[in-house]
Amino acid sequence: MAELGNFIVGTAGHVDHGKTALIGALTGTETDRLAEEKKRGISIELGFARLDLGNGQIAGVVDVPGHEKFIPQMLSGIAGIDLVLLVVDANEGVMPQTREHLQIMELLQVKRGILVLSKCDLVEPDWLDIVEEEIREQVAGTFLDKAPCCRVSSITGEGLDSLLETIREQLQRVPGRETTGAVRLPVDRCFSISGFGTVVTGTLNSGKIVVGDSLELLPAGVQARIREIQVHGKPAQEALAGQRVALNLSGVSREQVPHGSVIGSPGLFRASQRIDVRMQLLKEAPRPVKFRDPLHFHLGTARTVARAILLDRDELAPGEEAFVQLTFDQPLLSHRGDRFIIRSYSPMLTIGGGMVVDVEPQKHKRFRDDVIKRLEDLSSGNLGFWLQKLDQLEISRLKDMEKHTGTGREELRSGLEKLAEMGQVEALADQWVVSERVRSWMQQLPQQVATYQADNHLSHGIPRATLQAKIASKLAPKGFEILLQRSVETGEIAVSGDLVMTPGWQPQPTDKDIQTLDKIEQHYRQRGFQVKNQNEVISQIGLDGIDTELYFSYLVLEKKLVRLNPESYLHAEHYAQALQVLKGMFKQQDSFTLAQFRDRLDSNRKLIQALLEYFDGCKYTRRTGEERVAWNLPE
Template sequence: MNHQGHYIIGTAGHVDHGKTALIRALTGVETDRLSEEKKRGISIELGFARLDLGHGQIAGVVDVPGHEKFIPQMLSGIAGIDLVLLVVDANEGVMQQTREHLQIMELLTLQNGILVISKCDLVEPDWLDIVEEEIREQVAGTFLAEAPCCRVSALAGEGLDALLETIRRQLRRVEPRDNSGAVRLPVDRCFSISGFGTVVTGTLTSGTIATGDNLEIQPAGVTARVREAQVHDQQVSQVFAGQRVALNLAGINREQVPRGSVLGTPGLFRATQRIDVQLQLLPEVPWPLKFRDQVHFHLGTGRSVARVVLLDREKMEGGEQALVQLTLDQPVLAHRGDRFIIRSYSPMYTIGGGVVIDAEPQKHKRFRPEVTQRLQELLSGDLGFWLQKLDELQLARLKELEKQTGTGRDQLLAGLETLREQGRVEPLAEQWVSSERLRSWKQQVPDIVSHYHRQHPLRHGMPRATLQAQLSAKLAPKGFEVLLQWAFDEKLLTPCRDVIATPGWQPQLQPEQQQIVARIEAYFRSTGFDVKNNQEVLLQLGYEDIDAEAYFSFLYLEGMLVRLNQESSLHREHYRQAEELLAKHFNQQPTLTLAQFRDQLGSGRKLTQALLELFDSLKFTRRIDDHRVAWQLPEV
């Protein structure tokens, strides 16, 4: 058996064919809880039980209603099971809901099942052979074609041991669930218990939940803390994928978690009202499905009304398959690869189902070959889907890709490594980017900087932040530095203090600009420590209309002026004098106050403060309360 020992068994079959009685006989649990169910003798809601398989193995059992009016409840319970028991009454044989349940299970691509003929004590043994032959004819060509068949009587207790052994044998074929992935728990029940608060139940499809964890509820978008967790009425500290669980949630009320909600890892999931799907209609559909028809949409435990947008045709006939965009009347949490069912709007019966291709697509225009081609590529496998999502995002961190693809971290990393080996993606520090986009950026970088030179001939180069923003707003600083280092290594760009330039670039000053530079430099030299802020200097010189940033940047990079802060500057000669005064002072005294340094400079308080704060940032000094002490004084 699966090493985790976590299984979910579900029932299927026509109403009153003995599903609930069978579960009662196997588990000792009466799954019909409602008074109306007991009064009418049929299941209306989902029922749940615990089945002891022996040797410490426990399975959760979901008993679904068989009546046609309760197909939505059946759909809420059948998704996510490991093994189905298709129950057929020996007296009645295959009936309408037997067929519809089988169609639903086929559309959901269930893989493992057992045929169960119930009420065998009420018919002759020869008749059972005829019933089994009828069932075999019905399941031919489906996943149940080779399924074992067990003959039982729940009331007489006949065949139960053989059925139990068959269940054990079939469960050995179950693949382990993903305990390491993101948490995803579709809610099939929510209720309140006096003194405890809100309780939700469901089958944990992926991940692990521990007491104290915070989970996000979609589509409500609220977060709740797990106060307590239970599996089969036993309190546990952790629950794992593949288990039927009950969670006592703190911080929410039951109205925020209706059936169809999904509990997941915070910040990783997002509900959507538009999905791209591959849709398959059943051959028996009596009339075509047309563009913009409404259907009932069922995914997991959730349901909504969807409008069908056929992308490459006006209508679908029974048995056809097509690429479709569904727009939903309310948000659902869907992921690529999720299976779904659609039912006709009125009257309601199952007409098809399919698989989610993209859970967060853009709105498509119809009859566009590039749209259908892209969807076909996404259908081809996970690698194509991940590459497409990465291209849409431009570049992304691993967590963002987890969120967009709904894929566990380990699986996603392995896939990205495969794509890297194929030359289709590259890591850029903490982000991933398609190789095609990275090549494009590498071609653009020197062109962008060259264009900047032409636009700003007075400047020594392009600010790093400006170049980063022009490439992509999503490019993180670490990734940008990796890209820059490549450009430096290839000698396409060169660093020039805090700006970037093409090799050999020098500012191109016109005679009029040279005159402005000379006058500004001369003014700062002549005024010394009595100089005002940059803007006032330009006003004094009559240059209030020039590009101040460009001129001051030139003066700084040429070493004529020293930037103290965003507002103030000092001529390099006077700045050097300030360094000498600082060193001289600390050769004689252990501390320095702002007032002392102001008097030594013969300057105003504002410029003195700007100088001392610059010295602090350069680690020449360290401020302690209202005075400074020497740290790593400049060499003078």
């Protein structure tokens, strides 16, 4: 059972069949606000009321226009309802908009409803049986096939108590909505109040809004702070998914809230001018939809013109279903799984609808089996969608998946864990990856190591960062460490410090390499503490124009040289001598200056500075002002 107050009841039916009068009799609220509505006796805009269910619960009521000219307004109101009241005039029976509204509700996959025979005080009881039978025939095979039927009169009050009890019974079967996920509120009204500013209203589809929250207004892309909240017309500190909400926005002008805008969690949603959908054409559609046909597209409170890019055929015939890419005249916010309605461009008739599959697709080439297969996977439920989205992202943390899917974090975590049990995805530290990609990385690891060694015969192994950049640049170091350890355990690689190598690997210097290596080493040995920086050494021994970095790295890893910094090296024998001098000085005194240490070694300032900073990095010494003191000297 849904939480208290988290219900939306909507009306549907032909014009002048008594929907507004029924809502007025149930709630005591006149939902027709406009003077023209009162004058003409028909609803033009959406109407809203607060329904006390009599059991401590409150439901929001959306009264939709019934006239064919106001189908767009009807579509804005019917999306997101929990229960529909299909109202039919007992005197007139089923009419054109009754049928069209029923088609729309079927396409939007409304789950629950009640048949309501209105104006029953104007006909004979026997006639009511005939009208109900007609309605039953009309709704056969739809979600209203087994729906209860209530006979009422808004004038005399006949049947209203029974209808209210039926509404309570039906709402008890409605599942609760997601209140922990991202905030998403399609705006169905926007107006300004003197002294208060901009106010928007809508049905909160998901999440929770609290006074003081900063949310994002799309497609404008501006930040809005929630100054005040009303739920079902009453002031509140918070609003929960499934409630009718009015928000007083700070920092937003009325002009920034065009029809179809959405209030959402910051950074989680993006408006797009291209989406992939699974589209169904009604059997009653007057003609096929052809490639690039213009259509009127309705989703939630938004409506725009779309072009139908048929991906696997040249036309979609009445009664058929296909994957279609829709392109819009203006950006529109949608979410995977949203239901939509399409109407023909001219004349404007409801001809079909469907489900959003991907909200940020690439432009597809037509008649491609791989494109259709991908869309089939995406439309196979949340698991298929999450798997596909994770594959597209290559690797993702939960917070990033939440942003790209619009799904609540706990629901997403549960789904990914289920996919992991199925062997479809894996968690590497705090990142998720599809299992096929992990297997590919594991296969590449030893191959890349071997290739690097073959190309770098003087190397002792490939640096971790270099290896990761070649295989999984987006993977965090902790996740990459998991991959390395798996390969170590299987005996495919070995790890030594920062280097990765194949087990038993040793550098393979050529005779010419050995001569060059010996020349470098002897120079450092002979020059001792008088040695110059690396570039000067290279010139002195005639190695200009040669890539000597591999030679220096080899000598460091062979423990022949010590690398103090990128420019300064010492022969290992002289480094050992310097370390002994360091320990000897600290036996005689508590501290010393750079100049004192330079004099003891008879060296130059630049080399000694590099050497002392190296000692600092090893935590043998610590600098205090211009002096060094002992820290953790080696034994």
